[in-house]
Amino acid sequence: MASIEVGGLKKYYGNLKAVDGISFSVKKGEVFGLLGPNGAGKTTTIEIMEGLRERDSGDVKILGFDPWKNGYELHKKIGVIPQNFTFFEKTSPKEAINYYADLFDVKVNADIILREVLLEDMANHNFENLSGGQKQKTGLALALVNQPELLFLDEPTTGLDPNARRAIWEVIRRLKAKGKTIILTTHYLDEAQQLSDRVAIMDHGHIVASGTTQEIIHQHGSGERLEMQGKQQLAAYIKENTELQVEYNPLNNLITIPIKKRIDTLAALAAAEQSGLEWNNIQTRQDSLDDVFIKLIQKPLDDQEESKLEPQTNKKRGH
Amino acid sequence: MISAKRIYADFKVFSIGYLRNKFGLFFGLIFPVVLILIFGAIFSGGGSETINVYAQNQDTGGLGQNIGDSFLTALNTSTTIRVVTTNMSENFADFLATNSASDGIFIPSNFSSEYMMGNQVNITVYGNPASSTSGIVTGTVSGYANYFNLQRFNGTVVVGLTSATINTQQTNYIDFLIPGLIGFSILTSPMFSLVNISSEYKKVKLFKQLSLTPLTKMEWLASKVLFYILLSAAGFLLMVGVGIFAFGAHVTLSLWLIPFLILGPILFAALGMLVGTVTKNPETAGVIGNLVTFPMMFLAGTFFPISTMPIYLQTVARVLPLFYVTEGLNNVMVYNNISAALVDVAVLGVITLVIFVLAVKLFKWRED
Numbered sequence: 001m002a003s004i005e006v007g008g009l010k011k012y013y014g015n016l017k018a019v020d021g022i023s024f025s026v027k028k029g030e031v032f033g034l035l036g037p038n039g040a041g042k043t044t045t046i047e048i049m050e051g052l053r054e055r056d057s058g059d060v061k062i063l064g065f066d067p068w069k070n071g072y073e074l075h076k077k078i079g080v081i082p083q084n085f086t087f088f089e090k091t092s093p094k095e096a097i098n099y100y101a102d103l104f105d106v107k108v109n110a111d112i113i114l115r116e117v118l119l120e121d122m123a124n125h126n127f128e129n130l131s132g133g134q135k136q137k138t139g140l141a142l143a144l145v146n147q148p149e150l151l152f153l154d155e156p157t158t159g160l161d162p163n164a165r166r167a168i169w170e171v172i173r174r175l176k177a178k179g180k181t182i183i184l185t186t187h188y189l190d191e192a193q194q195l196s197d198r199v200a201i202m203d204h205g206h207i208v209a210s211g212t213t214q215e216i217i218h219q220h221g222s223g224e225r226l227e228m229q230g231k232q233q234l235a236a237y238i239k240e241n242t243e244l245q246v247e248y249n250p251l252n253n254l255i256t257i258p259i260k261k262r263i264d265t266l267a268a269l270a271a272a273e274q275s276g277l278e279w280n281n282i283q284t285r286q287d288s289l290d291d292v293f294i295k296l297i298q299k300p301l302d303d304q305e306e307s308k309l310e311p312q313t314n315k316k317r318g319h
Numbered sequence: 320m321i322s323a324k325r326i327y328a329d330f331k332v333f334s335i336g337y338l339r340n341k342f343g344l345f346f347g348l349i350f351p352v353v354l355i356l357i358f359g360a361i362f363s364g365g366g367s368e369t370i371n372v373y374a375q376n377q378d379t380g381g382l383g384q385n386i387g388d389s390f391l392t393a394l395n396t397s398t399t400i401r402v403v404t405t406n407m408s409e410n411f412a413d414f415l416a417t418n419s420a421s422d423g424i425f426i427p428s429n430f431s432s433e434y435m436m437g438n439q440v441n442i443t444v445y446g447n448p449a450s451s452t453s454g455i456v457t458g459t460v461s462g463y464a465n466y467f468n469l470q471r472f473n474g475t476v477v478v479g480l481t482s483a484t485i486n487t488q489q490t491n492y493i494d495f496l497i498p499g500l501i502g503f504s505i506l507t508s509p510m511f512s513l514v515n516i517s518s519e520y521k522k523v524k525l526f527k528q529l530s531l532t533p534l535t536k537m538e539w540l541a542s543k544v545l546f547y548i549l550l551s552a553a554g555f556l557l558m559v560g561v562g563i564f565a566f567g568a569h570v571t572l573s574l575w576l577i578p579f580l581i582l583g584p585i586l587f588a589a590l591g592m593l594v595g596t597v598t599k600n601p602e603t604a605g606v607i608g609n610l611v612t613f614p615m616m617f618l619a620g621t622f623f624p625i626s627t628m629p630i631y632l633q634t635v636a637r638v639l640p641l642f643y644v645t646e647g648l649n650n651v652m653v654y655n656n657i658s659a660a661l662v663d664v665a666v667l668g669v670i671t672l673v674i675f676v677l678a679v680k681l682f683k684w685r686e687d
Binding site for chain 2 (some may be wrong): 050051052053071072075076078080082083084085086087088089091095096099100102103104126218299
């Protein structure tokens with residue numbers, strides 16, 4: 001059974017279509033990355049799945065629960081790190097874990113959880129004195145208290161230094177190894193590529209691509225190409241003397257030739273050699289996820305537009 | 320289902336955090352005591368001031384003279400007391416009781432006529448045996464009576480004195496100050512804290528995060544209320560202790576204080592939460608919080624007894640919720656007037672209920 005089933009999900013804030021009819025499902029034990037620029041609708045989607053926001057329409061089943069109607073039951077089975085996780089300033093990670101254990105009415109060994117998230121050395125420091133990475137790890141630790149089968153990690157490494165990011169990745173890999181289902185939002189493509197089994201790329205409330213990163217690159221990337229450094233005359237010479245498609249970028253003197261067959265490479269090289277012109281730095285490469293991402297995301301929203309995603313209405317439902 | 324275990328867990332984490340925050344602890348417990356010490360020292364010096372004494376002159380006069388008036392005028396020339404005359408229609412003993420006066424002077428209707436004829440006639444001096452001012456008032460009145468006797472009758476006692484006891488307790492400034500500042504701390508600690516917490520937690524999305532645990536918003540609020548009830552009780556004991564031991568305050572301690580010490584923190588915790596909830600960000604919440612808190616801090620009988628304020632300000636005071644806390648505390652601790660305190664409890668209970676329900680209704684735990 002799928003851990004998550006989302007079908008035709010919509011959420012509008014006034015005229016802004018934050019989430020505009022998206023569908024996907026996540027299997028048990030899978031790490032699913034939700035990618036997209038700021039304002040793409042990732043957080044709205046994840047908060048609807050967590051039962052923190054009400055959807056306008058569509059079907060959402062999380063571990064078999066409707067997250068809005070059965071949020072209280074659902075929350076006992078999921079772990080969440082919200083974006084920019086924060087906690088009571090004067091509380092230590094260890095106290096925080098014990099607090100959550102009391103709230104969830106579970107018995108836990110705080111030290112084991114702290115070790116699991118690589119935070120044992122800061123167990124007794126007040127939250128306000130922790131670094132950004134340590135704060136995120138506290139969030140991860142709290143998300144694990146109720147031994148959830150499903151974890152939502154909303155931009156868990158945003159704003160962290162490379163070492164702290166890698167430490168969080170390490171923790172996420174361990175959780176994956178334990179068979180947890182994980183939903184990860186991020187705008188770091190390397191993070192998604194490193195950690196996710198499958199990703200969905202969101203833009204303006206739509207999913208514009210989904211699958212494994214290889215599938216997405218294959219489907220939306222331009223395929224293999226030959227790149228070399230050279231002058232415009234060289235680009236013109238190759239174009240005249242072969243049947244290849246040649247692109248030239250005068251800014252960095254980069255000549256790019258899409259490769260459809262292996263033999264195209266030889267033709268391009270032969271033409272370059274024949275021309276008697278200077279050329280170097282020759283390489284073949286494929287579109288990376290970055291390239292595909294830039295191609296797919298037409299016009300990223302700036303941060304100001306993102307703030308419009310904050311809810312305009314205050315209709316409230318509580319436990 | 321409300322769970323006591325979760326309330327206790329939240330209470331524990333909140334208390335530990337509070338105790339680690341020296342700033343909060345100072346304002347919650349130490350600051351009101353410091354205020355008592357400062358104001359107590361300023362106003363309890365006593366002794367050198369003129370004593371205000373209520374007087375009622377029922378004298379109908381005789382031979383075109385009103386000796387009663389002359390007597391009171393003469394008393395006013397003394398440096399020790401100042402006479403405040405009351406309406407002749409008032410029942411004087413009742414008047415003194417309702418005004419919590421510790422001294423009073425009563426001149427009977429036949430004063431002038433008896434005096435003219437040289438028959439003994441007595442002035443009644445009301446006093447409270449516990450009051451330090453009673454002796455001074457009796458001494459002064461007796462001195463002027465002797466002067467009147469000497470002047471006209473060569474010292475034969477015509478103007479005599481009888482004494483009467485007033486059943487109200489003597490009240491000093493410090494006696495008002497203690498309930499006032501207890502009210503002050505019942506107001507400020509939960510109010511400022513909840514305004515801050517509820518707007519700040521909303522901003523950093525901590526409420527959203529807590530909503531992902533089994534903790535409910537009612538349990539969250541209950542733990543805060545519980546904490547501030549206990550903090551108020553601790554502040555109460557501290558302030559009463561300092562008042563009694565440092566300034567010899569006269570306060571009655573009774574079980575009737577408990578409703579005020581419970582309803583007060585509930586009311587102001589809820590009011591603080593309401594302000595934090597209806598405002599957009601912590602900055603606005605702070606401003607609105609101050610707008611709501613400061614008038615109460617000064618006008619609801621905290622630093623000065625309401626009765627010393629101009630009438631229009633007294634009317635203003637009556638719409639401030641804190642008024643019913645301080646008035647109630649005064650009624651129990653200073654005047655021992657339980658029936659009046661019950662009215663205050665009733666009003667306070669209604670206000671608390673309304674604010675609490677509003678706060679819980681509007682308080683956001685999840686979003687739409």
